Amino acid sequence: MKFITIDKKNxxxxxxxxxxxxxxxxPVKDKNGFFIRDLEKDMLPDMTCNDSVMSxxxxxxxxxxxxxxxxxxxxxxxxxxxxxxxxDPKQRAVVGIKPYDAKAVELVKMNFxxxxxxxxxxxxxxxxxxxxxxxINKPGPFDFSTSTGTGPFSETGLDxxxxxLDDAYLAKILxxxxxxxxKSCGFDKVADEKESLALFDILxxxxxxxxxxxxxxxxxxxxxxxxxxxxxxxxxxAFSCINCGTCTFVCPTCWCFDIQxxxxxxYASRFRNWDTCMSPLFTKHATGHNPRDSKTQRVRxxxxxxxxYFIDKYDQGIMCVGCGRxxxxxxxNIDIREVCKIMNSYVKSN
Amino acid sequence: MDTCIQKIxxxxxxxxxxKEVERVxxxxxxxIPMATSPITIASKxxxxxxxxxxxxxxxxxxxxxxxxxxxxxxxxxxxxxxIVTHIIENQxxxxxxxxxxxxxxxxxxxxxxxxxxxDEIIKFDEDGEILNVESSSKKEKLNKKDYLxxxxxxxxxxxxxxxxxxxxxxxxxxxxxxxxxDVEKIAAMxxxxxxxxxxxxxxxxxxxxxxxxxxxxxxxxxxxxxESGPQWVGKGQDKTDVNTFHFLRAFHCAGRCTDCGAxxxxxxxEINVRDFTRKLNKDSLDMFGWEAGLDLTKRPPLDAYSPDDxxxxxx
Numbered sequence: 001m002k003f004i005t006i007d008k009k010n011x012x013x014x015x016x017x018x019x020x021x022x023x024x025x026x027p028v029k030d031k032n033g034f035f036i037r038d039l040e041k042d043m044l045p046d047m048t049c050n051d052s053v054m055s056x057x058x059x060x061x062x063x064x065x066x067x068x069x070x071x072x073x074x075x076x077x078x079x080x081x082x083x084x085x086x087x088d089p090k091q092r093a094v095v096g097i098k099p100y101d102a103k104a105v106e107l108v109k110m111n112f113x114x115x116x117x118x119x120x121x122x123x124x125x126x127x128x129x130x131x132x133x134x135x136i137n138k139p140g141p142f143d144f145s146t147s148t149g150t151g152p153f154s155e156t157g158l159d160x161x162x163x164x165l166d167d168a169y170l171a172k173i174l175x176x177x178x179x180x181x182x183k184s185c186g187f188d189k190v191a192d193e194k195e196s197l198a199l200f201d202i203l204x205x206x207x208x209x210x211x212x213x214x215x216x217x218x219x220x221x222x223x224x225x226x227x228x229x230x231x232x233x234x235x236x237x238a239f240s241c242i243n244c245g246t247c248t249f250v251c252p253t254c255w256c257f258d259i260q261x262x263x264x265x266x267y268a269s270r271f272r273n274w275d276t277c278m279s280p281l282f283t284k285h286a287t288g289h290n291p292r293d294s295k296t297q298r299v300r301x302x303x304x305x306x307x308x309y310f311i312d313k314y315d316q317g318i319m320c321v322g323c324g325r326x327x328x329x330x331x332x333n334i335d336i337r338e339v340c341k342i343m344n345s346y347v348k349s350n
Numbered sequence: 351m352d353t354c355i356q357k358i359x360x361x362x363x364x365x366x367x368x369k370e371v372e373r374v375x376x377x378x379x380x381x382i383p384m385a386t387s388p389i390t391i392a393s394k395x396x397x398x399x400x401x402x403x404x405x406x407x408x409x410x411x412x413x414x415x416x417x418x419x420x421x422x423x424x425x426x427x428x429x430x431x432x433i434v435t436h437i438i439e440n441q442x443x444x445x446x447x448x449x450x451x452x453x454x455x456x457x458x459x460x461x462x463x464x465x466x467x468x469d470e471i472i473k474f475d476e477d478g479e480i481l482n483v484e485s486s487s488k489k490e491k492l493n494k495k496d497y498l499x500x501x502x503x504x505x506x507x508x509x510x511x512x513x514x515x516x517x518x519x520x521x522x523x524x525x526x527x528x529x530x531x532d533v534e535k536i537a538a539m540x541x542x543x544x545x546x547x548x549x550x551x552x553x554x555x556x557x558x559x560x561x562x563x564x565x566x567x568x569x570x571x572x573x574x575x576x577e578s579g580p581q582w583v584g585k586g587q588d589k590t591d592v593n594t595f596h597f598l599r600a601f602h603c604a605g606r607c608t609d610c611g612a613x614x615x616x617x618x619x620e621i622n623v624r625d626f627t628r629k630l631n632k633d634s635l636d637m638f639g640w641e642a643g644l645d646l647t648k649r650p651p652l653d654a655y656s657p658d659d660x661x662x663x664x665x
Contacts, residue, residue, distance in 0.1 A: 030554060032461070032620035050469070053618070054556075063556065064586035138486075140470045142382070240388040242412070244560035246618045260585050273586050276558070281576050331560050331616035332408065333380040333387040 002173040003196035004182055005189045006162075011169070012044055014185035015095065021184045022093040022130070025059050027052055036094065036101075045096040047164070051140060055252030055325065056101040057108065059094050060125040061274075063249070067121055068270040072263060082270060084120070093130040093181050100143075100321040102131050102157030103150035104252030107321070110314055111255050121272075130177045133158040134169070135200075137207055142324025144213040144337060149317045152211070153204035163203050170196055215340045217318050221311050227348045228308055229300065237339055238299035240332040245276035247326035247334070248302065253319050256282070277301045303339050354452055354518035358424060359397045361450050361515055365422050366394040371448050372419040375410055376400045383474040383483075384460050388413055400424070402517075404476055404494060407457040407615040411566040415441050422448040424517070426457075428501075428610035430510040431643025432566040435606055438646065441569060451510030453521040456494070456502030457611070461620045463497055466490055501611035501624060504529055511644055530632045536625065547625075548593070554619040555592050557585075561623045564616035567603050574598060600626035605634045605650045608643045 006014065018024065026045025027034045034052035036059060039045060068082040105126070112122035136143070136152035145151050155161050159178030162169045170191060173179050182188070220228075248254040258275035261268060275282060278298055284290045292298045310319035320336060327335050362374040378389035378399045386405050390413075391397060402424065410423050411432030425433060430451060436442045463483055464471060473484035481492040506529070509520050528534070536544060559575075562568045574582045575595050583598075584591035609631055613623035634640045637660045638651035648654075 032554065035554070062587075064588070138469075141472050141486075142470065236390075239390050239413075242560065242563035242616065244563045244616065245556070245558035246560050249556045249558050250618065258585070262584055271586050279559075279576070281578070327382060329618040331564055331618070333382065333385040335381040338381055 001193055001197070002179065003191040003193060004171045004173065004187050005191045006169040006171060006185075006187045007189075008167055008169065010187070011047075014187050015044055017186050018093065018181060018184040022091045022181065023088070025056075025092060025094040026096045036097065047096050047134065049096060050136070050138070051098065051143075051323065051325075053325070053329070054250060055104060055323065056094055056097045056131075057104065057252045057254075059092070059129065060105065060122050061108070061112075061255065061257075063274045065121060065272050066269050067272055070268045071266060072268050073266040080268075082268075087121075087124050089128065091130065092125070092128050093132055095132045097131060097133050097158075098136055098323070099133050099152060099154040099156070099158065099161070100145040100148070100150045100323045101252050102133050103145075103148075103154060104157075104321045104323070105131065106157040107253045107316070107319055108255050110316065130159045130181045131157060132160045132162065132178070132181060134162045134164055135203060135207065137164060137203065139207055139211045140324070141212055142327050143211055143322060144215055144324060145322035146208055146211050147213075147215045147217070148320055148322035150321050151204070152207035153200065161200075163200060165199075170199060172196070172200060213322075213324070213337065215322070215337050216344055217307060217311075217340055219344045220307055220318070220340075221315075223308070223343075223346070225304075225308060225312065228343055228346065229304060231343075231346050231348070233342050233346070234296050234300045237303075237334065237342070238296040241278070241295055241299050241334055242332060243278045243280070243295055243298060244331060245274075245278050246329050246331065247336075248276040248278060249274060250325040250329045252321060252323060252325070253306070277305070299334075303336070303343065306336070307340055307343055355400065355402045357517040358402055358450060358452070359400050361517060362391065362397040362400060362422065363394045365448060366392070366397065370420070371422040373417070374400070374422040374424070374450075375413050376424040376450075377402060377406045377408075377410075380405070383471045384458070384463065402452060404456070404458045404481070405460070405474075407460075407499065407611060408564060409566050409610045409612040411436060412564060412612065414447055415569055417442075417446070420446055420448060422450055424450045424452060425510055425513070426452050426454040426610075427505065427507045427509055427511065428454075428608045430512050431507060431608040432610060434512055434643040434646055435608070435650075436566065438648075438650065439606075444646070449510065449513040449515075451513030451516045453509045453516065453518050454502075454505075455508065455521055456498040456505065457615075458494065458497050459499045460615075463492070466492075499611050499614070500532070500622075501609045501614075505609075507608075507641075507644070512646070529635075530628060532625070533628050533632045536629070549589070551621060551625055552589075552592050552596055555596070555621060556619060557587070557592060557595065558618060560616040560618060561613035561621070562599055564612040565603070566610075566612070567606050568599070570602075596623070596626055600630060603627050604630040605638070605640060605652045606642050607631055608641075 024039040027049035028037045034049040035054050036056045066085050070082045071079050112119040139152050159175040160171050162171045256275040257272045260271045306319040365371045374391045377386040379401050380386050384405050409429050411429045467485040469485045471485050475482050479494045483490045583594045607627045640651045
């Protein structure tokens with residue numbers, strides 16, 4: 001295992017140097033908090049970010065992505081033939097993301113990259129991207145990531161995991177991609193492996209100790225889908241919901257999308273946009289039939305997908321990384337931790 | 351306002367006990383600091399769950415449509431104005447709704463309080479006019495009046511305008527000499543600056559529609575942005591489409607908006623959605639002497655013909 005020490009005085013210069021090879025993404029402070037954005041020239045990832053309003057999801061899966069286009073000019077031979085928007089092959093690096101967001105990328109991958117199907121847009125972006133994470137020394141009160149198979153110093157999904165040591169970063173190189181990124185920055189001061197391992201261990205334990213929020217999802221797997229689906233608590237959970245898309249949009253693991261075609265004069269574009277199961281339009285059929293016509297059905301869909309269907313389909317835990325964004329952003333304070341508790345402890349009464 | 355909660359619970363208990371209403375809609379405590387959540391209560395034992403404080407910024411008039419049987423609702427001044435609007439617009443019948451009116455001294459601006467802290471708030475309580483707020487790194491004692499939401503600081507209808515019972519003493523109404531300072535400020539900008547202001551306002555909009563869905567006025571069975579045949583507006587993040595949503599929604603609320611602030615309260619991006627609606631409220635006042643939701647017997651200005659209409663084209 002290779003560790004590298006980066007003096008913070010050299011940080012900006014190194015990140016700048018990496019631009020020769022990489023298109024950079026990272027936390028940027030805006031009006032109401034941090035966002036993970038494309039870092040334009042002279043912008044550095046804001047490493048003071050403790051958590052971001054929006055997750056890293058959009059780097060691989062933008063809220064609106066033009067995927068195909070066609071000419072509608074019938075004089076042209078290839079008119080009406082959809083073609084893929086050329087993919088920018090330049091390597092990308094997301095710098096300064098949190099471990100739970102990297103774990104979320106791995107969960108989303110299960111949907112976009114399967115044995116049967118490979119989503120070219122997501123997968124190409126994924127393969128071109130290096131994930132440089134930074135451990136969370138002081139997790140906030142909404143972070144329940146240790147209950148979801150990740151944690152403040154989890155390595156899942158990352159190519160590099162850095163620890164913030166005030167005046168320096170200690171970087172643990174986890175993959176060849178991570179090694180290549182560090183080299184492109186010119187960061188090459190190797191740190192002692194044994195000491196570094198011990199230091200990471202201390203930081204991880206300290207950070208995990210500070211996590212005050214926990215959930216128990218252990219019983220969900222053995223429950224039957226229909227019993228949970230038909231449980232009596234959904235109307236109560238859904239009552240306050242206004243069916244906005246906030247929870248699904250801020251969620252790093254919500255992957256549903258909708259396809260839209262737009263045409264202007266003789267040019268047609270096909271877009272994919274984030275969709276949200278909270279919307280009455282979600283999976284509405286062309287016949288007019290709506291499989292989830294009521295608010296309760298939609299709210300149930302979100303939680304059943306995250307906390308039951310996903311477990312049943314993949315057997316890889318729940319579809320939630322414990323970032324707490326939905327808990328913080330929900331306008332009516334529907335709290336996935338509470339819903340998980342209700343579902344996990346539910347026993348059908350006869 | 352904390353004293354009125356006992357009264358609210360008593361009233362709710364009596365109503366359910368005597369089966370005068372089937373359910374009571376109010377607020378319950380949230381799971382995180384500075385949060386409360388709308389709740390519906392059908393059993394008198396559950397009335398203990400009801401709370402009312404300065405974090406109840408959503409508008410419960412949004413929850414009373416399409417309810418079966420008679421229901422009671424806890425309503426601040428602005429909520430009652432939206433109930434009036436609902437009745438005028440035939441969304442509810444007056445005799446279906448038992449209104450537990452709450453004279454209100456304003457709701458707090460949560461974003462402004464959060465901005466005082468670098469880390470997350472872990473504790474919040476209010477003691478009369480004092481707010482005690484705490485994060486892991488510091489504690490603050492704040493005067494509530496300095497942290498009111500902007501709409502509450504300019505509110506001239508703190509007392510319920512329609513009610514079956516009041517859960518507290520009436521409060522003194524504020525006298526506001528300049529009711530639309532924000533609109534005047536934007537109106538004074540030159541065209542480019544003003545356009546820039548609105549461009550910047552919607553910059554982070556993610557089109558979650560929390561503003562629309564928290565708004566009691568937005569009850570169209572299918573909103574124009576959701577219409578697909580024909581489709582009126584693109585559904586992506588194109589700036590023109592995002593702005594079209596905000597502009598059209600605001601116009602659809604013209605002469606109906608009570609400035610309750612639920613849209614701003616709900617927005618996860620802290621967009622001051624009221625910058626769109628307030629100009630139309632001001633126009634309604636200036637041109638028609640109209641404030642929405644004050645009178646059950648009057649039609650809203652855009653819904654009525656009047657020979658006194660200030661616009662010439664209509665005469």
